[in-house]
Amino acid sequence: MKKDRIAVAMSGGVDSSVAAALLKNQGHDIFGLMLRLWSEPGQDNKGQNRCCSPASVSRARQVAAILDIPFFVIDSRKEFHQNVVQFFIDKYSAGVTPNPCLECNRNIRWGHLMHKALSMGATRIATGHYARIIQNKDKWQLLRGCDNSKDQSYALSMLGQSDLRRTLFPIGSYTKNKIRSLANDFDLPVAQRQDSQDLCFLADKDYRRFMHDYAPESLNPGPIMNTSGETLGQHKGLPLYTIGQRKGIGVSAPEPLYVLSKNQSNNTLIVDKIDKLGKSHLKAKKVNWISGTSTEHKIRAKVQIRYTAKAVGAWIKPIDDNEVEVEFDHQINDITPGQAAVFYQDSVCLGGGIID
Amino acid sequence: MDKQIYMDHAATTPVDPEVLEAMLPLFTNEYGNPSSIHRWGQRADYAITTAREEIAEVLRCEADEIIFTSCGSESDNLALRGIALEARELGKGNHLIVSAIEHPAILRTAQQLQNHHGFDITILPVDQHGLTSPRDLKTVIQPDTFLVSIMYANNEIGVVQPISDLAAITHEHNILFHSDAVQAAGQLPLDVETLGVDLMSVSAHKFYGPKGVGLLYAKRDTLTHSQQTGGSQENGLRAGTQNVPLIVGMATALKIVVARQQNDNSKMKTLRDRLIKAVLETISDSILTGHRTCRLPNNASFAFEGIDGNELIMHLDLLNVAASSGSACKTGNPEPSNVLTALALSPKLSLGSLRLSLGRDTNDSDIEYLQQVLPKVINNMRGTP
Structure with a gap:
């Protein structure tokens, strides 16, 4: 019988390189795929997406040569631009703070790349994410990676059963340090490389400059008000501000002011002192339940509102199949519309939704 | 497996084992610089002189009409730029003709000559099978054309051009003819007399020789300007210490492939x-x-x-x-x-x-x-x- 074939998403970085090496060592029939993604032309990145610069391509190809596996670059620039970059522009223009990594995972990695991998005879894909997948009876579960500081399950919370059963996360049970030392053991020339970057398609790290260049029509000046309705100044366009932001608001006040919310309907930026920032509930839409079935009753979970935030105890109340209300045990800062709220029970990721 | x-x-292509064997001693035992005066240099010089003569025999040209280079692309560059520079200097013309299916080593070099050095180029079209026609060539030749470059056999689609006919027409107008024979070498005759070429590029790794070495045949007195300047190696037409093992490897591979x-x-x-x-x-x-x-x-x-x-x-x-x-x-x-x-x-x-x-x-x-x-x-x- 023919062994099943696995496509490994390779970036030239240490994580995906070690993922490939581990699978190869276990005797799997593997090949490497790398996505060529859209990137803003010019400036300091020379028109290269930071995730897939020529240097990364040649590094990944070098790793593939060491492992003696086929390796191909898939041109996903068009798909990436449509699904991730345009999404990013649209969401910022609409006044929320999008998470392009989730969208990339949904549409590009578990979309375009998965599709290509299957068409090339693979039965599964593997990536270098810090997360784990286990089969529990007839269900596939997504678990946090064992290295807490590197866990990437947040950005994978939109995966479903059909994704998980076709996916491997070979490095999910290791710590980053262990991965670095494994890279050394495997003689892979990758150990000093930086982690992949989010907002990989920007020429610099400045999304505000990007919005000026690519969606100037979305930047309409308007009033800055506090919660009592007093006008404090003028903002330069709502997309340029993020919930919780303190610096660069452009209003001087005796006590530091924070961005509390953005009122898109009257183009108003609401700011106030830190004690007004906290909230104890949120509504999430486009909810994905990894198990494939939503909960009927309210459940206890820990909810994480940003990639780097700590998960906080909460009740999750279903509104319908796609919407939930989250009631936190205590107030938390920086609940940001457009970011994902991701639900956990212990290390099991139940899924998540987009904060409304 | x-x-x-x-x-x-x-x-x-892979290097022929016999070619490898011929090269190996030249890396370690016979490592002299062919330009050196002592016997180490003399032995190295002997090795490349022999290689040059062996190649000249296949090309049916004189040994000093062969210039060793690092690859086919370099040979193409040397031919086009060298001839263009000379044409400019002697007022021999300002126009060159290349075919539409040339290797980028020719096309981009010609484009650079046009975009940065004020030469005019005409790109000769091909028919649906990739063939250039001598009749079409005739119609694009201008009074100030100084060079026609048409590849012998195409690398992608393998089409073989009627080189001797094309060269004959070119010569009727007193114009030089270059052919990129990189893909042809090893499979087609390289006799420059019969082909009628004035310049021709060849690369060793297409016929079971090593990578990193090629040659330009340049009929005596056609090429006077080098691209790589420095020492007076290769009759002053290509500066730099000759790569003795690779040159010997190329000659050996050519002999074998012809046989x-x-x-x-x-x-x-x-x-x-x-x-x-x-x-x-x-x-x-x-x-x-x-x-x-x-x-x-x-x-x-x-x-x-x-x-x-x-x-x-x-x-x-x-x-x-x-x-x-x-x-x-x-x-x-x-x-x-x-x-x-x-x-x-x-x-x-x-x-x-x-x-x-x-x-x-x-x-x-x-x-x-x-x-x-x-x-x-x-x-x-x-x-x-």
């Missing part, structure tokens, strides 16, 4: 024709690109409708077959090459090109395997059972 089938000999040529060619032709027949019969909406008979013996190139050539190469790699595509590039940028564009194929076809190039060790079972897997892969990719 599964069977591995290398069908990409037009990209490069075997008739046998190898007829064997490859038989296999190639069987492959072409099978592909065209079993795969719908497929065409042979290039000319049916004016064709390198080892080249089988196709275009398949509705196929991404880049992806086809990946599928074949996963089936342990090395091939290439004029629509492919390893960093993933699917655009048809200038060659496929020049053939005026429909866009649906030009993105689906495949080049299978045989070698001297390609055998029946390799061809059989391809006959089996290629239709399956294409059908799979097209989503038809």
Whole structure:
């Protein structure tokens, strides 16, 4: 019988390189795929997406040569631009703070790349994410990676059963340090490389400059008000501000002011002192339940509102199949519309939704 | 280990073991610099002089008409720039002609001469089979044309041009004729007298020699300007210490390939024709690109409708077959090459090109395997059972 074939998403970085090496060592029939993604032309990145610069391509190809596996670059620039970059522009223009990594995972990695991998005879894909997948009876579960500081399950919370059963996360049970030392053991020339970057398609790290260049029509000046309705100044366009932001608001006040919310309907930026920032509930839409079935009753979970935030105890109340209300045990800062709220029970990721 | 089938000999060939053996002592024991006065230098100089004479015998030219370079591209660059510089200096003209299916080493060099140095270029079109016509050439020659460069055999589609006819017309107008023979060398006669070329580029790794060495034949007194300046090696036409082992490797490889040529060619032709027949019969909406008979013996190139050539190469790699595509590039940028564009194929076809190039060790079972897997892969990719 023919062994099943696995496509490994390779970036030239240490994580995906070690993922490939581990699978190869276990005797799997593997090949490497790398996505060529859209990137803003010019400036300091020379028109290269930071995730897939020529240097990364040649590094990944070098790793593939060491492992003696086929390796191909898939041109996903068009798909990436449509699904991730345009999404990013649209969401910022609409006044929320999008998470392009989730969208990339949904549409590009578990979309375009998965599709290509299957068409090339693979039965599964593997990536270098810090997360784990286990089969529990007839269900596939997504678990946090064992290295807490590197866990990437947040950005994978939109995966479903059909994704998980076709996916491997070979490095999910290791710590980053262990991965670095494994890279050394495997003689892979990758150990000093930086982690992949989010907002990989920007020429610099400045999304505000990007919005000026690519969606100037979305930047309409308007009033800055506090919660009592007093006008404090003028903002330069709502997309340029993020919930919780303190610096660069452009209003001087005796006590530091924070961005509390953005009122898109009257183009108003609401700011106030830190004690007004906290909230104890949120509504999430486009909810994905990894198990494939939503909960009927309210459940206890820990909810994480940003990639780097700590998960906080909460009740999750279903509104319908796609919407939930989250009631936190205590107030938390920086609940940001457009970011994902991701639900956990212990290390099991139940899924998540987009904060409304 | 599964069977591995290398069908990409037009990209490069393995070094013949006999060639390797001839080179090895020159890395370690006979390491002298041919320009040195002492006996170490003398022995190294002897090695490259012998190599030059051996090559001259194959090309039927004088030994001092051969300039060793680092590759075919360098030879092309040297020919075009060297001749252009001289034409400029002596007021011999300002216009050069290249064919539409030249290698980028010619095309981009010509474009640079046009864009940055004020030369005029005319790109001579080809017909649907990739052939240039001597009659067309006649019509584009101008009073100030100083050089015509047309490749002997094309790297992608294997079409072989009527070089001696083209050269004859060029010479009627007192114009120099260069031919990029990189892909032809090893399979076609290189006799410069019969071909009528004034300059000709060759690269060793296409005929079982090492990579990193090539040559430019330049008829005496045609080329006077070097590109790489420095020492007076290679008659002052290419500065830099000669790469003695690689030059000897190139000469050895050329001798071997010429001795075997008739046998190898007829064997490859038989296999190639069987492959072409099978592909065209079993795969719908497929065409042979290039000319049916004016064709390198080892080249089988196709275009398949509705196929991404880049992806086809990946599928074949996963089936342990090395091939290439004029629509492919390893960093993933699917655009048809200038060659496929020049053939005026429909866009649906030009993105689906495949080049299978045989070698001297390609055998029946390799061809059989391809006959089996290629239709399956294409059908799979097209989503038809």
